Amino acid sequence: MGAGQHELRYDIGGGFAVALCDGEGPGLAERLRDAIGGRRALLCTTPTVARLYADMLARLSSALAGPSELVVLRVGETDKHIESVIGLCAQAQRFGIGRRDVMVAIGGGVCSDIVRVASGLIRRGIPHICVPTTLIGQIDAGIGIKGGVNFNGAKSYLGVFHAPEAAMVDPRFLATLPLPAWRDGIAEAIKLACIADAGLFARIEAMGPTLPSPEEQSNGDCTALVRRSIEITLAELALDPLERGTLCRLLDFGHSFSPAIETASEHRISHGQAVGIDMCVSAEIAVALGRLADAEAGRIVAAIAGAGLPADCAELTPALMRRSIDAVVKHRAGKANLVIPVAVGACDFIREAATLSDAVMGEALAALRRRSAGLAQAQTRYEARS
Amino acid sequence: MGAGQHELRYDIGGGFAVALCDGEGPGLAERLRDAIGGRRALLCTTPTVARLYADMLARLSSALAGPSELVVLRVGETDKHIESVIGLCAQAQRFGIGRRDVMVAIGGGVCSDIVRVASGLIRRGIPHICVPTTLIGQIDAGIGIKGGVNFNGAKSYLGVFHAPEAAMVDPRFLATLPLPAWRDGIAEAIKLACIADAGLFARIEAMGPTLPSPEEQSNGDCTALVRRSIEITLAELALDPLERGTLCRLLDFGHSFSPAIETASEHRISHGQAVGIDMCVSAEIAVALGRLADAEAGRIVAAIAGAGLPADCAELTPALMRRSIDAVVKHRAGKANLVIPVAVGACDFIREAATLSDAVMGEALAALRRRSAGLAQAQTRYEARS
Numbered sequence: 001m002g003a004g005q006h007e008l009r010y011d012i013g014g015g016f017a018v019a020l021c022d023g024e025g026p027g028l029a030e031r032l033r034d035a036i037g038g039r040r041a042l043l044c045t046t047p048t049v050a051r052l053y054a055d056m057l058a059r060l061s062s063a064l065a066g067p068s069e070l071v072v073l074r075v076g077e078t079d080k081h082i083e084s085v086i087g088l089c090a091q092a093q094r095f096g097i098g099r100r101d102v103m104v105a106i107g108g109g110v111c112s113d114i115v116r117v118a119s120g121l122i123r124r125g126i127p128h129i130c131v132p133t134t135l136i137g138q139i140d141a142g143i144g145i146k147g148g149v150n151f152n153g154a155k156s157y158l159g160v161f162h163a164p165e166a167a168m169v170d171p172r173f174l175a176t177l178p179l180p181a182w183r184d185g186i187a188e189a190i191k192l193a194c195i196a197d198a199g200l201f202a203r204i205e206a207m208g209p210t211l212p213s214p215e216e217q218s219n220g221d222c223t224a225l226v227r228r229s230i231e232i233t234l235a236e237l238a239l240d241p242l243e244r245g246t247l248c249r250l251l252d253f254g255h256s257f258s259p260a261i262e263t264a265s266e267h268r269i270s271h272g273q274a275v276g277i278d279m280c281v282s283a284e285i286a287v288a289l290g291r292l293a294d295a296e297a298g299r300i301v302a303a304i305a306g307a308g309l310p311a312d313c314a315e316l317t318p319a320l321m322r323r324s325i326d327a328v329v330k331h332r333a334g335k336a337n338l339v340i341p342v343a344v345g346a347c348d349f350i351r352e353a354a355t356l357s358d359a360v361m362g363e364a365l366a367a368l369r370r371r372s373a374g375l376a377q378a379q380t381r382y383e384a385r386s
Numbered sequence: 387m388g389a390g391q392h393e394l395r396y397d398i399g400g401g402f403a404v405a406l407c408d409g410e411g412p413g414l415a416e417r418l419r420d421a422i423g424g425r426r427a428l429l430c431t432t433p434t435v436a437r438l439y440a441d442m443l444a445r446l447s448s449a450l451a452g453p454s455e456l457v458v459l460r461v462g463e464t465d466k467h468i469e470s471v472i473g474l475c476a477q478a479q480r481f482g483i484g485r486r487d488v489m490v491a492i493g494g495g496v497c498s499d500i501v502r503v504a505s506g507l508i509r510r511g512i513p514h515i516c517v518p519t520t521l522i523g524q525i526d527a528g529i530g531i532k533g534g535v536n537f538n539g540a541k542s543y544l545g546v547f548h549a550p551e552a553a554m555v556d557p558r559f560l561a562t563l564p565l566p567a568w569r570d571g572i573a574e575a576i577k578l579a580c581i582a583d584a585g586l587f588a589r590i591e592a593m594g595p596t597l598p599s600p601e602e603q604s605n606g607d608c609t610a611l612v613r614r615s616i617e618i619t620l621a622e623l624a625l626d627p628l629e630r631g632t633l634c635r636l637l638d639f640g641h642s643f644s645p646a647i648e649t650a651s652e653h654r655i656s657h658g659q660a661v662g663i664d665m666c667v668s669a670e671i672a673v674a675l676g677r678l679a680d681a682e683a684g685r686i687v688a689a690i691a692g693a694g695l696p697a698d699c700a701e702l703t704p705a706l707m708r709r710s711i712d713a714v715v716k717h718r719a720g721k722a723n724l725v726i727p728v729a730v731g732a733c734d735f736i737r738e739a740a741t742l743s744d745a746v747m748g749e750a751l752a753a754l755r756r757r758s759a760g761l762a763q764a765q766t767r768y769e770a771r772s
Contacts, residue, residue: 082472093538100719121544123717124532124629146510152479158507160546243510331509333486 008227010143010234016163018143018230021170022223028131028170029056032104033063035129035166039101041068042092044115046075046107049133052176057106069095075110077267080149082158088118102127102165108134108181109141113159116147120162127165133173135185136272139192139229143167144237155259161242169230171223175214179308182211184272186307187254189225191279192232194300195250198345200228201303209308247332248349253339254279257316257324264315276309277316279341280372284364286340289355296344298371305375312372321361329353394613396529396620402549404529404616407556408609414517414556415442418490419449421515421552425487427454428478430501432461432493435519438562443492455481461496463653466535468544474504488513488551494520494567495527499545502533506548513551519559521571522658525578525615529553530623541645547628555616557609561600565694568597570658572693573640575611577661578618580686581636584731586614587689595694633718634735639725640665643702643710650701662695663702665727666758670750672726675741682730684757691761698758707747715739 006025008018021028041064043057050057050072061068071091073084092103105115105128112130119128132142145163148156174182186204193201203225212222236251243249258274269277283300286292301311329336336353350356392411394404407414427450429443436443436458447454457477459470478489491501491514498516505514518528531549534542560568572590579587589611598608622637629635644660655663669686672678687697715722722739736742 086468089544090538093540093543098716098719121546123543124534124545124547148510152476154479157479157509158475159510160507161510330484333484 008230008234010163010238016166018167018169018234020223020227020230021168021172022220022227023172028168029060029063031168032060032129032131033065035168036064036066036068036102036104038065040066040095040097041101042071042095042097042103043068044071044073044088044103044105044107044111046111046133047072049107053106053173073107073111073114075107075114077110077150077271080110080113082117082149082151084114085117085121085149088114089122092118092122097122097126099123099126102129104129104131105142106131106133108132108137112137112142113147113149113156116162116164117149117159120147120160125160125162128162130164130167132167132169134177134181135174135226136181136188138169138171138174138226139185139233140188143169143230143233145241153263155263169226171217171226174211174222174226175217177211179211180270183209183308184270187272187276187279187304187309189229190300190303190307191251191254191275192229194279194341194344195236195253195339195347196232196345197228198343200225200232201299201344205299205303205306207307209306246337247335248337248351250339250347252337253282253341253347256328256336256338257281257321260320260324260327261313261315264320265313269310269313269315273310273313276304276307277311277313280304280311281316281321281364281368282338282340284367284371285338285350285356285360286342287367288360288363289340289350291340291342291348293343296341297367299344300341301368301371302375305372311375312368316365316368318358318362318365321365322358325353325356325361394616394620396549396624402552404553404555404620406609406613406616407554407558408606408613409558414554415446415449417554418446418515418517419451421554422450422452422454422488422490424451426452426481426483427487428457428481428483428489429454430457430459430474430489430491430493430497432497432519433458435493439492439559459493459497459500461493461500463496463536463657466496466499468503468535468537470500471503471507471535474500475508478504478508483508483512485509485512488515490515490517491528492517492519494518494523498523498528499533499535499542502548502550503535503545506533506546511546511548514548516550516553518553518555520563520567521560521612522567522574524555524557524560524612525571525619526574529555529616529619531627539649541648555612557603557612560597560608560612561603563597565597566656569595569694570656573658573662573665573690573695575615576686576689576693577637577640577665578615580665580727580730581622581639581725581733582618582731583614584729586611586618587685587730591685591689591692593693595692632723633721634723634737636725636733638723639668639727639733642714642722642724643667643707646706646710646713647699647701650706651699655696655699655701659696659699662690662693663697663699666690666697667702667707667750667754668724668726670753670757671724671736671742671746672728673753674746674749675726675736677726677728677734679729682727683753685730686727687754687757688761691758697761698754702751702754704744704748704751707751708744711739711742711747 148159151157254275258278261274283297534545537543640661644664647660
């Protein structure tokens, strides 16, 4: 396998490389050491990574040619605010970071968001490297150029576009992922499959609700899923990296009703779970509008449920759906731009909010309720049998 | 005069136009109204502008097609911190600003810095328009893409690169400028003249220490100074707008020793005054190194003094100079890159810190002390005569 296959390039705004550490090219520690060189490095991580990978972090730190310091960030969803960013900036300042030095985010999406915004603000932007350790981070949050933190209840209200110098993805981190975090990532992978790749969708359908075993990971199934997901994400981001265009982004599939679901559940429902529910009801809207075959919607809902994710929740009401459409119209400059599947592997946009009448959304919600009740019965029968 | 002459274009990163309201093209209010269109507009200004231009602001607000709100910011140098930015973000959020709406900065450099950083952070960058009302703002801070705020004692430690949608420069604001603020701006104009335009330098030499009278302003002398200064600034910025290159920037002339002078004087010495002193001692360093004729240094020091600016101060010591060079070496990635004049209208760089020995800097400081003492005696004789 050539070295080129270990790197996926993103060529916008100077560009950066996403290095995939798939066991055949250089390892993560070696790549990081080479990328950092003799610079000062502020290594930012999470309590979980600091505990599970203490040895790796210590080895990395001692292998670096220049001075480094480890910062353990609090990374609950409620820690994702501007004060966390300011606190990290103060730590970087005390560490004496210079404008050519580097901050490294080794953790999930909240970690990379806080590090990206902080490194984007210090001296108007100093380098940062992302080492995403969760599935969501590896295929979404950790490999993009957007950094955002919540502000007075508004999700990602403050932030920056700030491309990492490099992203390094090592799927071996996934072996220690808790099952709920794995499933959150699978929701994003299902999103990417729905918008661009029926083959990836079929692969996920076949995986089932549990983490791949270490054997399945090492035989490359997991790496293939990560690789294909990264390719789709980078290709979509490249279309309009700074979101200056029409604000029609296929990557927004599953991200119209989900913010309100997360908020309404007081974050009891995770981001990935909310994205899954959003995709299910969006598929039902597509059916109600005659844009998607009922059987295709059934496959999408079954794939969500099959991955151990909820397809529905009590928080999803006609009022929440209406409120969500009003909010995205404001956010997307007057257009709804709701992403709906038109087949597994292909999506389109409902541009006008007027198309999304109360009748259409009510019909979609009722259809989802019926379909998920049917799935639950099937699940009960399955469990009774096993 | 064609419409093109009222606009100076800056063509980097999408580019933006600096409109010069010189009394012949459309007026400021008309330009602003047209640029804002039907969008929500958060008008951000300073206590001084709100007081002196209350009528203009009220007329502007009522002429706008969309909703607007006026925010009066505190704009002392000590208010230029991240908390001011966060406070403004909260006001914009309460106002319900959308990602295509606009923030307008009507004030001096601190105002445009706070507005630029806030608008750069909200939803990862929403539009802003700059209407600089001070001379420094009109030729420097208000027409660039850099926004910065101080952080734990470090000048402009946090900030963003965020190009305004447009900048609108109306020299008539200068008529109400206090004399010290005018002189601060003249220090920056002398900087621009030193690096690029001996003709502009001669024009400033002829102006003397007071504000141009309203007649001198209306006959275009002042507008010509502003126009030429803007042209030089935009041309220099265009060379490396995001400062990713060698960090050799002619615009840094006068900005190596001045931060420490401002800090050491606890901001009793203003930014413009500190820049003037920095240019004088940098000129003497050039003489000490055999790079500048003594008479040319004399012209630069005399121009500073002639504008009513100090050429020297007690805070300028060998220790402060050494500390400053150490700091810029850190800031400019290992190089001193000290800008020195090699003639009036042409500058060059001292790249290596080693060239700036204690002996050279001591000789320069002693020469400046002698020269400014001579100027003070001449000034005394002049005052006795008049």
